[in-house]
Amino acid sequence: MTHPSAIYVVIPAYKEAARLGLTLASLDKNLYTVVVVDDGSPDATRAIAYNAGVWVIRHPINRGQGAALKTGIDFAVAQGADYIVTFDADGQHDAREIPALLQPLLEGRADIVLGSRFIGKTINMPWSRYLTLKLAVLFTRIVSQIHVSDTHNGFRAMTRDAAAALVLHQDRMAHASEILDEIQRLKLRYLEVPVTIRYSQDTMEKGQSSLAAVRIAWQFLIGRLFK
Amino acid sequence: MNAFQYLASTLLFLILAYDLYRSRQRLLRGFVLLRVSVWLYAIAAICAPLTFVQPFATFLGIARAADLVTYLFALLFIASSFYFYGRCLRLERDITALTRSIAISQASHRFHRPDPDIGNDHH
Numbered sequence: 001m002t003h004p005s006a007i008y009v010v011i012p013a014y015k016e017a018a019r020l021g022l023t024l025a026s027l028d029k030n031l032y033t034v035v036v037v038d039d040g041s042p043d044a045t046r047a048i049a050y051n052a053g054v055w056v057i058r059h060p061i062n063r064g065q066g067a068a069l070k071t072g073i074d075f076a077v078a079q080g081a082d083y084i085v086t087f088d089a090d091g092q093h094d095a096r097e098i099p100a101l102l103q104p105l106l107e108g109r110a111d112i113v114l115g116s117r118f119i120g121k122t123i124n125m126p127w128s129r130y131l132t133l134k135l136a137v138l139f140t141r142i143v144s145q146i147h148v149s150d151t152h153n154g155f156r157a158m159t160r161d162a163a164a165a166l167v168l169h170q171d172r173m174a175h176a177s178e179i180l181d182e183i184q185r186l187k188l189r190y191l192e193v194p195v196t197i198r199y200s201q202d203t204m205e206k207g208q209s210s211l212a213a214v215r216i217a218w219q220f221l222i223g224r225l226f227k
Numbered sequence: 228m229n230a231f232q233y234l235a236s237t238l239l240f241l242i243l244a245y246d247l248y249r250s251r252q253r254l255l256r257g258f259v260l261l262r263v264s265v266w267l268y269a270i271a272a273i274c275a276p277l278t279f280v281q282p283f284a285t286f287l288g289i290a291r292a293a294d295l296v297t298y299l300f301a302l303l304f305i306a307s308s309f310y311f312y313g314r315c316l317r318l319e320r321d322i323t324a325l326t327r328s329i330a331i332s333q334a335s336h337r338f339h340r341p342d343p344d345i346g347n348d349h350h
Contacts, residue, residue: 037330050337050345057334063323071327075334171323226316 006082007102009034010072012065013089017043019202023087024052026095035075036089037068045089066175069154070168077164085157090203093155094196101157104191111162111188114148115155120194126204132213136177139217144180148192152176152216155195162188169227173212174220181224232273239270 009032013020020036027034036049040062049056057075059068069086076084083105087093097115104110117125118133133152140151154176158166165186170178183190228236243266250259272279280292289295335342 047345050335050342053337055334055336055339056342057330059326059330061322061326063326067323067327071330074327075331078331169320171319222312223316226313 005033006080007032007085008072008076008079008081008083009085009087009098010069010076011036011087011089012039012068012072013037013041013045013049014039014062014065014068015041015043015045016089017041017045017048019090020045020048021052023089023091023095024049024054026091027087028095029053032085032098033076033079033081035072037072037075039063039065039068064171064175065154065173066168066178067171069175070166073163073166077160081163082160083157084160084163086154088154092197092199092203094198097155097193097195098157101155101193101195104193105157105159109189110191112158112183112190113156114150114190114192115153115195116148116150116192117153117195117197118149119192120196122197122199124199125197126199129199129204136213136217140177140180143221144177144184146180146184148180148190150192151180153195153197155197162186170219170223172219173216174223177216177220178223228274235273236270239266239273242266243270 009027011020011023011034013036016023024034024036034052034054036045036054036056038046038049038056038058040059046056046058055075057071059071073084073086083102085098085101087095087098093115101113101115104113118137122130133150136151137149141147152173156179165188166179166182168175168178168182182188243263246262246266250256250262253259268279276292280295284290284292284295287295289298333342334340335345
């Protein structure tokens with residue numbers, strides 16, 4: 001069994017002062033080394049993370065969720081992480097499900113484990129979001145040629161080697177599709193694990209609108225041209 | 228020549244003169260010569276399109292010189308859009324890489340690497 005501190009939980013956060021405290025409280029600091037990447041938030045996100053006793057990395061300017069995630073992953077790899085879990089700051093994910101994500105990695109059955117709300121469960125998911133995510137799955141199957149049930153789920157776990165090998169250029173939301181592309185390119189062994197995603201009024205207001213999916217698809221496709 | 232030809236050729240001539248003045252120290256360099264040639268050809272094409280554009284249009288199988296100019300501009304627009312989009316994207320990536328490097332070098336932790344800029348809340 002790996003030493004607990006070698007499991008890093010990377011949390012990209014932007015303007016999450018209202019929700020980050022609860023998210024960090026749900027994570028056991030004795031089990032995981034938590035890293036919050038504050039993506040240039042103008043609010044108290046950084047101070048809340050700092051006072052929670054976790055690692056805080058602050059982008060001096062806002063660069064997007066994908067950029068923040070990559071910063072956290074790079075930091076975790078440089079610090080000697082054996083396993084890296086990516087986790088949302090807004091309380092949509094359930095920290096009690098982290099062991100289930102890590103299990104296939106610890107058993108050597110996968111290089112990267114993807115959380116799936118469609119084989120797990122969702123709470124209060126609007127139908128428009130359901131439809132958008134299903135279209136995203138179809139898009140990914142056509143473009144990236146990878147058969148997954150959930151494409152834009154930020155709840156994942158990966159080994160150190162897989163994390164170090166990922167080449168991510170997408171700074172904004174298209175990074176989720178780019179990670180799937182990278183899994184295919186690098187021929188990483190992947191598994192999907194059921195997870196729970198909880199939607200609330202707060203997270204829906206702050207999250208991406210369903211129309212933003214078009215912009216994300218465009219960013220992903222154009223980013224592929226300029227690798 | 229019509230009024231547009233007079234106006235456009237005068238404007239292009241002034242631009243050419245300014246360009247020559249700015250580049251007077253390095254007139255014989257390849258890129259400056261190319262630029263000067265483009266200005267001169269543009270002036271010639273506007274003043275005498277039948278002499279300087281129509282033969283190319285006929286050679287390429289396009290009936291009118293005006294159509295050739297339209298097609299060329301359409302192609303140039305697409306090419307330059309991609310070029311500048313690509314440059315912009317690469318610049319964005321460089322900014323992200325720089326931001327990341329600065330951020331990681333300044334990583335802080337309340338117990339392991341305190342940040343003097345943030346007041347500790349012990350409650």
